[in-house]
Amino acid sequence: xxxxxxxxxxxxxxxxxxxxxxxxxxxxxxxxxxxxxxxxxxxxxxxxxxxxxxxxxxxxxxxxxxxxxxxxxxxxxxxxxxxxxxxxxxxxxxxxxxxxxxxxxxxxxxxxxxxxxxxxxxxxxxxxxxxxxxxxxxxxxxxxxxxxxxxxxxxxxxxxxxxxxxxxxxxxxxxxxxxxxxxxxxxxxxxxxxxxxxxxxxxxxxxxxx
Amino acid sequence: xxxxxxxxxxxxxxxxxxxxxxxxxxxxxxxxxxxxxxxxxxxxxxxxxxxxxxxxxxxxxxxxxxxxxxxxxxxxxxxxxxxxxxxxxxxxxxxxxxxxxxxxxxxxxxxxxxxxxxxxxxxxxxxxxxxxxxxxxxxxxxxxxxxxxxxxxxxxxxxxxxxxxxxxxxxxxxxxxxxxxxxxxxxxxxxxxxxxxxxxx
Numbered sequence: 020x021x022x023x024x025x026x027x028x029x030x031x032x033x034x035x036x037x038x039x040x041x042x043x044x045x046x047x048x049x050x051x052x053x054x055x056x057x058x059x060x061x062x063x064x065x066x067x068x069x070x071x072x073x074x075x076x077x078x079x080x081x082x083x084x085x086x087x088x089x090x091x092x093x094x095x096x097x098x099x100x101x102x103x104x105x106x107x108x109x110x111x112x113x114x115x116x117x118x119x120x121x122x123x124x125x126x127x128x129x130x131x132x133x134x135x136x137x138x139x140x141x142x143x144x145x146x147x148x149x150x151x152x153x154x155x156x157x158x159x160x161x162x163x164x165x166x167x168x169x170x171x172x173x174x175x176x177x178x179x180x181x182x183x184x185x186x187x188x189x190x191x192x193x194x195x196x197x198x199x200x201x202x203x204x205x206x207x208x209x210x211x212x213x214x215x216x217x218x219x220x221x222x223x224x225x226x227x228x229x
Numbered sequence: 230x231x232x233x234x235x236x237x238x239x240x241x242x243x244x245x246x247x248x249x250x251x252x253x254x255x256x257x258x259x260x261x262x263x264x265x266x267x268x269x270x271x272x273x274x275x276x277x278x279x280x281x282x283x284x285x286x287x288x289x290x291x292x293x294x295x296x297x298x299x300x301x302x303x304x305x306x307x308x309x310x311x312x313x314x315x316x317x318x319x320x321x322x323x324x325x326x327x328x329x330x331x332x333x334x335x336x337x338x339x340x341x342x343x344x345x346x347x348x349x350x351x352x353x354x355x356x357x358x359x360x361x362x363x364x365x366x367x368x369x370x371x372x373x374x375x376x377x378x379x380x381x382x383x384x385x386x387x388x389x390x391x392x393x394x395x396x397x398x399x400x401x402x403x404x405x406x407x408x409x410x411x412x413x414x415x416x417x418x419x420x421x422x423x424x425x426x427x428x429x430x
Binding site: 021022023024026028030033034035036037039050051052053106109111114117118148149152153155156163164166167168169170171172173174175176177178179180185188189193194197198200201204208212213215216217 | 235236237239240241242243244245260261262263295296297298300305306307308311312313315316319321323324325327328331332359360363364367371372374377378380381382384385387388389391420421424428
C-alpha cells in the first residue's frame with residue numbers, strides 16, 4: 020500500500036501537512052511546529068491499558084445503583100438496567116430504547132469493537148480492512164452518546180433534590196459509569212486507525228490512480 | 230510549494246496528491262472512505278459568523294433554567310451550573326467535573342478557539358499561539374457534548390413529566406439552537422483551508 024509512512028513521509032496530526040525526508044520521527048512540523056510521528060506513539064499499549072481499565076469499571080457501573088430515590092412512599096435504588104426496565108414498563112418504550120442503546124449497548128460495543136481492532140492489528144491480519152476501518156469510525160462517532168445517562172442523572176438530581184416530598188441522589192455507579200465513558204473515548208482516541216492498513220500488503224488497483 | 234499539495238489520509242495514511250482528489254464539497258479517501266476534507270464557498274467566513282451566534286446562544290443557555298418542575302405547589306429549576314453544584318454537594322465531584330467539562334467548558338473552549346484563530350485571520354494576521362490553540366480546538370471538538378446534553382435534557386423532561394408538571398426553560402431552546410449552530414460550524418469549517426491561508430500570510 021502506498022502509505023505515506025512506507026514512502027518516508029510524515030503527515031502532521033495537527034495541520035496535516037505532509038513532510039518528506041529528511042524529516043524523521045520526532046521532528047517538528049515546518050508549518051505548525053507540532054512533533055511529527057509516523058504512527059501515534061505507544062498506540063497499542065495505551066489503548067489496551069485504557070480499555071482494560073474500562074472493562075474493569077464497566078462491572079460496578081452496571082451492578083451498583085446510579086440513582087437513589089427516596090420519598091414518603093419509601094426508597095428505591097436504580098441501576099442503569101432497572102431504570103431502563105422501569106421506563107419500559109411505564110410505557111415509555113422509546114425512551115427505554117434510547118437509554119438502553121446509549122448506556123448499555125454503546126459502551127459494550129465500543130469495548131468489544133476496540134478489542135477486535137487491537138487483536139486484528141497485533142495479529143497483522145489483512146482481513147477486510149474497509150470493514151474494520153468503518154468499525155473504527157463508528158466507535159469514534161458514537162462513543163460520546165454514552166454520556167447521556169450522566170446528563171440525565173445530573174438534571175434529575177438537580178430538580179428533584181430540592182423538593183420536600185422526594186429526593187434523588189446520584190448513586191456510586193455514576194462515578195464508575197462516567198469513568199467508563201471517559202476511558203473508552205480516550206481508548207478510541209489513542210488507537211491509530213492507520214495501523215489497520217499497515218499489514219494490508221497486496222497491491223490494490225484502487226490505489227493505482229492515487 | 231509542491232509538498233503542500235501532498236495529502237495523506239488521516240485514517241489509512243494513503244499518500245495522494247491533492248489534484249488527484251476530485252473536488253466536490255467533500256473529498257473522500259479512495260482507499261478507506263474517510264473524509265479527507267470538505268470545501269465550502271467562504272467556509273471560514275461562515276464559520277466565524279456561526280461562532281458569533283453560538284457564543285450568544287451559549288450565554289443564554291447558561292443564564293436561564295433548562296427545566297422547571299412544579300410539585301405540590303413547590304417550584305424548582307435546573308440550570309447547568311445548578312446541576313454541577315448539586316452533584317458536587319452530593320459528594321460526586323468527579324461526575325460534577327465531567328458534566329462541567331463536557332457541557333460547558335469544552336463547548337466554550339471550541340467557540341473561543343475558533344474566534345481566536347479566525348478573527349485575526351480576517352485582518353490578515355496569524356493569531357498568537359496558532360498551533361497550540363488549533364490543538365485545543367481539536368480536543369474541544371471531541372470532548373464538547375452539547376448534542377448529547379440536549380438529548381439528556383429531553384429524556385429528563387419526559388421522565389419528570391410522569392411525576393409532576395415540567396416546563397422547558399429558555400435554556401433548553403438555547404441549547405437546542407446551539408447544537409444546530411455547532412453542527413453547522415462542523416460542516417463549514419475546513420481546517421485545510423485554514424492552514425493554507427495561514428501559511429500564505
